[in-house]
Amino acid sequence: MAEYKVLVVDDEAGIRMGTRRILQNFKVDYPFMDEHIEFVILEAGTGEDAIEIIDRDMPDIILLDNKLPGIQGIEVLEYVKKKLYDIVVVMITSYASLELAVKATRDGAYDFIPKPFTPQELRSSLENITKQLFLKRMTQKMNKEGKQIRFQFLSVLSHELKAPLNAIEGYLKIMDERQFGDNIHAYQEMINRSLDRITGMRSLIMDLLDLTKIESGSPVQNFQPTDITAIARLSLDTMRPYAIQKDVDIYLNTKESVIMEADSKEIEIILNNLISNAVKYNKQGGRVDIFIKQEKGNIKITVIDSGIGMTDEEKSRLFQDFVRIKNQKTRNITGSGLGLSILKKIVEMYHGEIEVQSVPDQGTTFTITLPQDKQ
Amino acid sequence: MKKTILIVDDDMDYLFQMKLKVEQFGFDTITADGQKEAEMIIESVKPDLAILDLMMESDDSGFILAYRIKRKYPDVPIIIATAVTAETGMSFDTTSDESQQWIKADLFLDKGIRADQLQREINKLLKI
Numbered sequence: 001m002a003e004y005k006v007l008v009v010d011d012e013a014g015i016r017m018g019t020r021r022i023l024q025n026f027k028v029d030y031p032f033m034d035e036h037i038e039f040v041i042l043e044a045g046t047g048e049d050a051i052e053i054i055d056r057d058m059p060d061i062i063l064l065d066n067k068l069p070g071i072q073g074i075e076v077l078e079y080v081k082k083k084l085y086d087i088v089v090v091m092i093t094s095y096a097s098l099e100l101a102v103k104a105t106r107d108g109a110y111d112f113i114p115k116p117f118t119p120q121e122l123r124s125s126l127e128n129i130t131k132q133l134f135l136k137r138m139t140q141k142m143n144k145e146g147k148q149i150r151f152q153f154l155s156v157l158s159h160e161l162k163a164p165l166n167a168i169e170g171y172l173k174i175m176d177e178r179q180f181g182d183n184i185h186a187y188q189e190m191i192n193r194s195l196d197r198i199t200g201m202r203s204l205i206m207d208l209l210d211l212t213k214i215e216s217g218s219p220v221q222n223f224q225p226t227d228i229t230a231i232a233r234l235s236l237d238t239m240r241p242y243a244i245q246k247d248v249d250i251y252l253n254t255k256e257s258v259i260m261e262a263d264s265k266e267i268e269i270i271l272n273n274l275i276s277n278a279v280k281y282n283k284q285g286g287r288v289d290i291f292i293k294q295e296k297g298n299i300k301i302t303v304i305d306s307g308i309g310m311t312d313e314e315k316s317r318l319f320q321d322f323v324r325i326k327n328q329k330t331r332n333i334t335g336s337g338l339g340l341s342i343l344k345k346i347v348e349m350y351h352g353e354i355e356v357q358s359v360p361d362q363g364t365t366f367t368i369t370l371p372q373d374k375q
Numbered sequence: 376m377k378k379t380i381l382i383v384d385d386d387m388d389y390l391f392q393m394k395l396k397v398e399q400f401g402f403d404t405i406t407a408d409g410q411k412e413a414e415m416i417i418e419s420v421k422p423d424l425a426i427l428d429l430m431m432e433s434d435d436s437g438f439i440l441a442y443r444i445k446r447k448y449p450d451v452p453i454i455i456a457t458a459v460t461a462e463t464g465m466s467f468d469t470t471s472d473e474s475q476q477w478i479k480a481d482l483f484l485d486k487g488i489r490a491d492q493l494q495r496e497i498n499k500l501l502k503i
Contacts, residue, residue: 167388
């Protein structure tokens, strides 16, 4: 249950009491709100009292009479506006002149309730205001959180980009100072490591570009009949040199064409990611099996590896940005930590699903299901 | 007797380079490539000082590790070396009372620190 504070500003005690009675058991529900909203009533007999209560208690809604003994209601409205308070003000007035109405609206009054009002009029007016206020605050909150996620992404990104730079700089300094003598061979391992870090950084930048393309809504999706098997074959050929180096065999177990309406570049990103992970996180002498099937209006891409596998806890963090599963078995494997979050975003664009099964030290199976009819 | 410095970092290159530097300063080193390995090491070894990376298995591994080391050995000085600094908008302050209550580090250093500065800071913490 949430509570909104309603400040009633009226010099007639009867109106204030009446309002309190009408609203005391009143609740506002909305289908998508988890909770209903109730009202706490605050009262002020003058504009001066109202301003004091506004500063102290910060009401959510003000029901404001214009004709007050001291300062007028419209001046209270101006005060709220000047202070940029997040308060909805409703004018209650018996003889609303056109001039007052125009001025009040310009100063940010949300609504007018004519006086005298029936309980029903007050309730329905307050219901509208509450919903409007709730939606407005919800939107503000979501915008703020969106910004925070962005900020988090950027700080991790800068960390990921700086780490290889620091490493390479460190090795160059050691070489510059000839810390291991004048023979270049003494530095061979440092040169190799520097080159590895540069490769890692390049793949991070490439992945970032993919991600940016997807996140910008990818307006240039190019849908056409695409042979998934052919793309898998291409992707497998690209990965072959790396697989030979790692002593892993890759098998494409589907020979026939499987066609779906898709953007071939996106399917390529999916397959490249799945196959390169299956090789990367494999064991010496291991294997990778790829299956592509068409069933019940879906395309199923399955990639099975006999690799190091992962625990359920590791599995649960798999698709987050920059998450790389770090343990003894993965310490020498490089990656940007973006591959699978990119994969997930693409699969979501196709309204598809990803299923992961994994057993530590036995291997992992990724199954991607893409509906052929994208609605 | 030579003092022993524990260095913990999941970046194998940084770990190697830091070990090299610290040994050149004349200290012995023990290294660990993550929070878990470091926790195992401190079960049996008490270092004279520890240099920890911040983001390892998780984003705050360095903090957790610092907390565990201080609980076991309250007198061991801890340096947290991190690439996360003011320019990323995240900065930490070890001097205010509030942060000292939960961040159990004696000093934060940027990973790009010069060797001579690092040596000076280590010596200060070891009171050499």
